[in-house]
Amino acid sequence: MKYMLMIYQGDPRGAVSDATIAAYMKRIETYNDQMKKDGHFVMTGGLGFPDSATCVTKRSGKLAITDGPFTETREYLGGFYIIDARDLDQALKIADGLPMTEFATVEVRPINQLVT
Amino acid sequence: MSERGRWTGIDAVYRAESRRVLATLIRLLGSFDLAEEALHDAFMAAAEQWPRDGVPANPRAWLVSAGRFKAIDRLRRRARFDAAETDIAMLIETAAEPPEDPATIADDQLRLIFTCCHPALAPDAQVALTLREVCGLTTEEIARAFLTGTPTVAQRIVRAKAKIRDARIPYAVPEKDALPTRLEAALRVVYLVFNEGYAASAGDRMIRTDLSAEAIRLGRLLVELLPDAEALGLLALMLLQDSRRDARLSPDGDIVLLADQDRSRWDRGEIEEGATLAARAMRAQEIGAYALQAAIAAAHATAASDGATDWQRIVVLYDLLLRADPSPVVALNRAVAVAMRDGPAAGLAAIDALAADGALADFHLAHGARADLLRRLGRTSEARAAYQRAAALAKQEAERRFYARRLSEIAS
Numbered sequence: 001m002k003y004m005l006m007i008y009q010g011d012p013r014g015a016v017s018d019a020t021i022a023a024y025m026k027r028i029e030t031y032n033d034q035m036k037k038d039g040h041f042v043m044t045g046g047l048g049f050p051d052s053a054t055c056v057t058k059r060s061g062k063l064a065i066t067d068g069p070f071t072e073t074r075e076y077l078g079g080f081y082i083i084d085a086r087d088l089d090q091a092l093k094i095a096d097g098l099p100m101t102e103f104a105t106v107e108v109r110p111i112n113q114l115v116t
Numbered sequence: 117m118s119e120r121g122r123w124t125g126i127d128a129v130y131r132a133e134s135r136r137v138l139a140t141l142i143r144l145l146g147s148f149d150l151a152e153e154a155l156h157d158a159f160m161a162a163a164e165q166w167p168r169d170g171v172p173a174n175p176r177a178w179l180v181s182a183g184r185f186k187a188i189d190r191l192r193r194r195a196r197f198d199a200a201e202t203d204i205a206m207l208i209e210t211a212a213e214p215p216e217d218p219a220t221i222a223d224d225q226l227r228l229i230f231t232c233c234h235p236a237l238a239p240d241a242q243v244a245l246t247l248r249e250v251c252g253l254t255t256e257e258i259a260r261a262f263l264t265g266t267p268t269v270a271q272r273i274v275r276a277k278a279k280i281r282d283a284r285i286p287y288a289v290p291e292k293d294a295l296p297t298r299l300e301a302a303l304r305v306v307y308l309v310f311n312e313g314y315a316a317s318a319g320d321r322m323i324r325t326d327l328s329a330e331a332i333r334l335g336r337l338l339v340e341l342l343p344d345a346e347a348l349g350l351l352a353l354m355l356l357q358d359s360r361r362d363a364r365l366s367p368d369g370d371i372v373l374l375a376d377q378d379r380s381r382w383d384r385g386e387i388e389e390g391a392t393l394a395a396r397a398m399r400a401q402e403i404g405a406y407a408l409q410a411a412i413a414a415a416h417a418t419a420a421s422d423g424a425t426d427w428q429r430i431v432v433l434y435d436l437l438l439r440a441d442p443s444p445v446v447a448l449n450r451a452v453a454v455a456m457r458d459g460p461a462a463g464l465a466a467i468d469a470l471a472a473d474g475a476l477a478d479f480h481l482a483h484g485a486r487a488d489l490l491r492r493l494g495r496t497s498e499a500r501a502a503y504q505r506a507a508a509l510a511k512q513e514a515e516r517r518f519y520a521r522r523l524s525e526i527a528s
Contacts, residue, residue, distance in 0.1 A: 001284050087286035088236060089294065110283045 002042065002111040003091040005081040009104035010074055011049070027099040035083065040094055042082040050076045078104065082111065126163050129175050134159070135252050137179045139224035143287055144180070145187050145208060148249070148277045153190060154183035161186070176221075184208070225250070226341045227287050229334075232276075233302040234285050241276040242305050243312075244269050250337075251330045261327050262312065299342065303350050303406065306334045310354045314361070328358055339393075345400030348393050349407030355390035356413035359383040371518040375422040387417045408437040427457035444475040452485050460492040480509035484519065491526060500526055 012021060035041040055066045069076070081098075085091035088108070095106045134155060141151035158179045172178040191205035232245040247253045247261075255273065259266040279285065290298040313327025335351035338344075363381040364372055391414040397407035412433045419425040434450035447470050455463020467486050476482035487502030500523060507519035 087284045087288075088234075089286050089288070089290065092236075093294070108283075112282075 001085060001087065001091075002114050003083050003085055003088075004109050004111050005083060005091075005095050005098070006077055006107040006109065007079045007081075007098075007100050007104045008075045008107060009078040009100070011076075013049075024099055031097060031099060034097075035094065040083045040085060040090075042084055044079065044081045046079040047077060075105065082114070125171070126159065126166070129162070129171075129179075130159060133176045133179060135228075135250060136221065136225060137176055137183065138249065139228040140180050140221055141183045141187070143224050143227060144184055146287070148280065150187050150190075151183070154187040155179075157186035157190075158183035222341055223289060225337065226289050229302055229338065229341075230290055230298055231280060231285060231287050233298075233305045234280075235298070235301050236283065236285055237276050237279060238272075239305075239308075241272045242301075243308055244272045245276045246305050246334070247309065247330065248273055250334065253330070257326075299344060299347065302338065303346060306331050306338065307350060307354070307406075309334065310357075314357060328354070328361070332358065345397050345402065346404040346406045348400075349397035349404060349410045352390045352393035352397060352410035353406055353413055355386045355393070356410060356417050359386035359390065359417060365514070369514055370521070371514050374416060379421070382417065387414075390414060391418055403436070403440070405437060405441040408433055408440060412437070425456070427453055431457055444470060444473075445479070445481075448476060448479070448482050448485060455489055460489040464489040464493065478509060480506045480511075480515065480519075483509065487519075487522070491522075496526055 032041060032044065050069050053068050055069070057064050057066075079100075083091065083094055085094060088110075091108050095101065095108050098106055100106060137158065138151055138155050141154050142148055145151050145154060161182050162175075162179060166172070188205050188208055191208070195205060228250055229246070232249055233242050237245065243262075244258055247258050248255065253261075255270045256266050259269045262269070289295075310328050310331030313329070313331060332351070332354050335347070335354055338347045339351050359382050360374075360377065362383070363377040363379070364374075366372055390410065394407065394410035394414040397403070398411050400407065412430055415426055415430050415433065430453045431450065434446065434453055437446050438450060448467065451463055451466035451470060454466050464486065467482065467489065470476055471482065471486075483502045483506035487499045487506055490496075490499035490502055503519050503523045503526070507516050507523070510516045510519060
């Protein structure tokens with residue numbers, strides 16, 4: 001079964017030093033390798049900051065392009081994983097090992113359909 | 117056999133076996149809903165066949181097997197409309213016959229408890245699902261016990277089952293490294309059920325014995341299946357609290373304080389069992405919060421009179437409990453025990469030290485305890501103000517009446 005792990009985090013800019021971020025990146029890479037070795041890893045991605053976002057909607061055939069997300073929340077979706085796990089307990093255990101849990105909230109959700 | 121006698125026989129088997137049969141069927145069929153239908157079908161078949169052919173040697177195995185066949189039947193019938201159901205029916209059919217191994221069957225009940233108490237479910241849903249699936253209470257009974265509507269409870273259960281299915285919450289006893297946290301979650305659900313039965317969180321129905329009895333039954337089941345020290349401690353704690361059930365309210369429904377209770381009305385059987393279990397829990401390598409609370413309850417329960425209470429021991433146990441569970445409420449209880457050991461002035465100093473950080477500002481028992489110590493010190497006007505504050509914060513009718521009574525006693 002595939003699960004998506006969504007990493008909700010606060011804005012690190014100005015709050016966290018580059019050295020701290022680099023140290024986290026190193027731990028994350030090590031954990032990614034471990035997930036690959038264990039056969040759980042499908043893919044991962046880090047997203048640009050919310051201020052780089054553009055929204056597209058179409059209502060009654062009329063296209064609207066607007067700047068940024070609609071809500072001003074402190075925590076935003078910073079990145080994601082797609083993993084392969086036997087059940088929720090295994091998915092939670094994998095999420096538990098992510099270094100990001102120390103500063104972010106990781107939402108674990110089943111994927112009903114995955115088309116690649 | 118008479119019509120009535122026939123149904124009494126099935127009823128007795130239903131009460132004794134239905135939850136275990138359900139727990140095994142959920143594992144075999146991989147679905148709560150399918151298992152519930154199968155359980156119903158199995159008992160219908162038993163009601164028809166047993167009076168005619170006699171009760172089978174192993175009713176539980178018979179019911180599991182009948183339920184499984186009925187479920188395959190149902191899926192086959194549905195498969196005429198939906199091809200996907202054919203696959204499921206085949207899958208269940210080709211799976212191994214229900215194992216007769218008693219350990220696996222016992223584990224099914226643990227699987228059911230751990231699934232119903234999974235932290236991925238909302239706390240309300242954990243409680244409702246546990247009472248429904250593990251205890252076999254009806255949705256109406258659960259709604260009545262929690263003073264909510266039946267549709268609300270039904271919806272909680274439906275949502276929880278949907279999440280179990282969609283997020284694939286496993287039907288399994290947690291792995292060793294996850295077990296302590298998961299057991300803690302299950303114990304919390306059991307204690308919540310007990311407390312809801314022991315003291316309602318709102319309204320004037322102080323005692324709802326049935327819920328407490330269910331919680332004690334759940335506690336026993338957990339101890340039997342998984343003899344962990346904290347499970348022992350929780351069972352001991354519930355038994356010791358329950359032993360005072362009849363003595364803690366007057367015939368008019370007024371609160372009677374521990375010191376004023378008629379100790380001859382305490383349930384000796386529950387005290388003896390609870391104290392023995394508490395002692396066992398305290399001998400464990402790691403002593404947890406439930407074991408310590410049980411040991412404190414045992415110290416009260418085994419004292420011949422209020423005057424004979426070993427307050428020194430109780431203060432020491434509270435010191436340990438504060439380390440295991442550093443909450444303001446525990447600190448308040450410790451302060452009250454200090455007052456009993458060293459006098460009201462010492463107790464008041466301890467409570468005021470706690471009040472300084474503000475965590476207990478809206479907690480009626482803190483003001484009630486403070487009022488009581490002020491009264492004993494003869495500081496009447498301060499005591500009156502504190503009782504008034506306590507009464508204003510209390511949520512239950514019986515508690516408000518208690519503070520009103522104290523206020524009128526001071527006035528006279």
